[in-house]
Amino acid sequence: MTPAQHSTNGPDPVLVVGAGPVGMVIACDLLRQDILVRIVDAAPSTTIHSRAVIMWPRSLELLRRIGVAEELAETGKHIDAVSYYSGSNRLGAIEMSRLHDTPYPFGLCTPQWKTEDVIRKRLVELGGQVESETALVGLDNSGDRPVATLRRRDGSEERVRASWLIGADGSHSTVRKELGIEFQGQGADVLFAIGDGPLDGPLPPDEMIYCYNAGGAMGLAPFGDGTFRVACSVPVWNDEDEPPRELFQENLNRVVPFPAKLGELKWTTVFRARRRTAAAFRAGRCFLVGDAAHIFSAAGSQGMNTGIQDAINLAWKLGGVMRGTVDARVLDTYDRERRHSAERVSLVTAKQTSWGLVQQPAKVALRDALVRGARLTGAFQRLVTPLMSQLSVNYASDREDVKADIRWRRKPLGVGERLPVFVSDGYEDGEQGPWPTIADDRFTVLTWSGGARGVQWEARCAALRAALAPHHPVRDVSAWPALKEFLGTGPRAVVVRPDGHIAAIEPRLDPARLRVVLARVGAARPETASAEAAPTEAA
Structure with missing residues (x-):
């Protein structure tokens, strides 16, 4: 079918491809800056599953820009701490409730569909509308502006000339593939079965917990209604098969240090904890954000949060350039800043995953001793809490060494660091x-x-x-x-x-x-x- 030519009347829109949380956040931010935006998604509607469920303090701070932070904070279950267990021993905890430099001293546990509902409602209030069942099937980035070919459910096609194009279309990003950008990775895949269901037992009501022992690793997070996100490591699995309740219950019995009975699961899947980063986050007038730019282990629940940081970082720069309050060269910093941040998250989550899966007694003893020592000295709270909450993201231009950037926060703060304003x-x-x-x-x-x-x-x-x-x-x-x-x-x-x-x-x-x-x-x-x-x- 020959695509319909794009209209030449009026300004070219910013085209956002992908209407998950990250895509809708950047669309909302641009719309509130009076930027013309179109947002399309190949899927028919909002996801009915929970997928990404944890939102950390820095994400809520940034979402104030689009006016959804307070509603999300009221909707989700507050997570006051993240605790770590080795066998029956509680090694330590990251206490979000002790954060004093944020309006949001807690994490949130909310099904992704609820998060999307809140953001989608705000999108409509700002004059936007998700064009569902509209897929990007072609992208020409060779001219002065990108031209996208969109295909609707009925098979009709449209060519859209965009002022800028943003790929927020997930780990299998068509935008990234059309731009010819490699999705580079390292390390072997680690498999986790995840699901949502009711748990009965003496579980901490306001904590997310990670449990490690010789039987594997497990993570639990409460939604606040008796339902929990349950995740456990699995050695091998057929991606076509949904993990059954029995698999999770066996892991609960083997790994979690207190009795917990799992009820009927609402949803299950297998997650492959891959580490991949796009070779470039920008190509001319096209950008990648969220999972289209990077994926990493689910440990620490950093994926959606990192994508929201991408969205806000790009939105204020792009909106400022288009409105004339920011110089165009500022857009060149997006790739460097967000790549460095994504690489840091990738390193930290990979380390948490590998530490949770160690089996050799000597390594287990070393891990446990280090965590206990860090807890007793206060280092665990001072170092790990800012990392997990993403309050320690640093955009200093001289921070090239990712490992060196995982450090104590300086006081007073320096250039690139987040100030609580x-x-x-x-x-x-x-x-x-x-x-x-x-x-x-x-x-x-x-x-x-x-x-x-x-x-x-x-x-x-x-x-x-x-x-x-x-x-x-x-x-x-x-x-x-x-x-x-x-x-x-x-x-x-x-x-x-x-x-x-x-x-x-x-x-x-x-x-x-x-x-x-x-x-x-x-x-x-x-x-x-x-x-x-x-x-x-x-x-």
């Missing part, structure tokens, strides 16, 4: 809410006195505000004493990105110097930004 949650600019607010569509300059404020300080802030406004908002955050832990004792100006990561730190409130710094990090005046600048390839 967020887009507005209802407080007007200037009001004292729980945390300072920042602009959601451009860089914000935060002024920090580091101590007492006086008339001279106020005058310096006012002068800076007058020099940089309205293109670059300036906020004095000296009234928030909790920020001293992160910003130190000396006066400074901190340039913060729309996602809350630090772009630059300057020791003086010098307007001329701050203009240079803002230009260097990619902030742009509307009259000088070029939304249609020819894209360069990411390094």
Whole structure:
């Protein structure tokens, strides 16, 4: 069938391929920035299964941008801690409830279909609509703009010229294949059977638990209604067969250190814990996000959370470029930043998987001793909690060594690190809410006195505000004493990105110097930004 030609009337849309949580998040963020978006998905509707079920604090922080964080927090079961058992011994726990620098000191356990329902509702409120049963079957990226061929359920085809194209179409991404981008991997597959069903037993009601022993590894997470996500390692399995209840019950009896009886399963499948990363996250005006860009072990439930970070990282940059508040070269940072982050997650989840599956007594003893020691010294909470919650994601340009980046968080914070400042949650600019607010569509300059404020300080802030406004908002955050832990004792100006990561730190409130710094990090005046600048390839 000959595809219908795309319409030449009006601006070309951003085309998002894939309407899972990640695809819908980026579509929502662009729509709220008044960007024309089309989002298509080959599937007929929202998934009815739970699939990705855990959402960590950093994802909720970022989802404030599209206005769904509070509803998700009310919908899901709060997870206060993640506990680790070796045999009958509780080695230690990651306590999300002890996090003090986030509005969301907990994880969420929610079936994916519920998460998608909340985001899809917001998508419609913003004027979007998922075009279901519409598959990408061709992609020409050789011209100045990508041209996609879409096929609907009835077999009709349409050619769509897009301003930008985003592949959020999963691990078997058609976008990635059409672009000719390799999906590189390492390590052998590790098989896990996963399912959802009622569990009866003395299980911690607000904890996710991992259990390890010679019989294998198992993970349990509560949905809050008596139903749990149940996952267990399996040596071999036919992908065509659904794991039966008996398999899970046998593993519960063998691995979990307290009695637990599993009822009728609502859903089961086998998950292959592969490690794969796309050779490039960008090709011209096309980008990959989520599982289309990377997949890794389910240990730590990092997959969907990493995809949400991809979506927000790209959305503020792309939206800013298209609206003229961000320089086009900022898009070149997407590949480097998100690749580094994905590689870090891949390394951490692979290590957790391998540690959970060790069988040799000497290695088991070493693992258990290390975890116990880290718990007793407090290192387990200080190091692992920020990693799992994704609060320690760092975009510093000099962080090339993934292993070196898994470290203690510096205090005060440096360039690239996340500062606990967020887009507005209802407080007007200037009001004292729980945390300072920042602009959601451009860089914000935060002024920090580091101590007492006086008339001279106020005058310096006012002068800076007058020099940089309205293109670059300036906020004095000296009234928030909790920020001293992160910003130190000396006066400074901190340039913060729309996602809350630090772009630059300057020791003086010098307007001329701050203009240079803002230009260097990619902030742009509307009259000088070029939304249609020819894209360069990411390094």
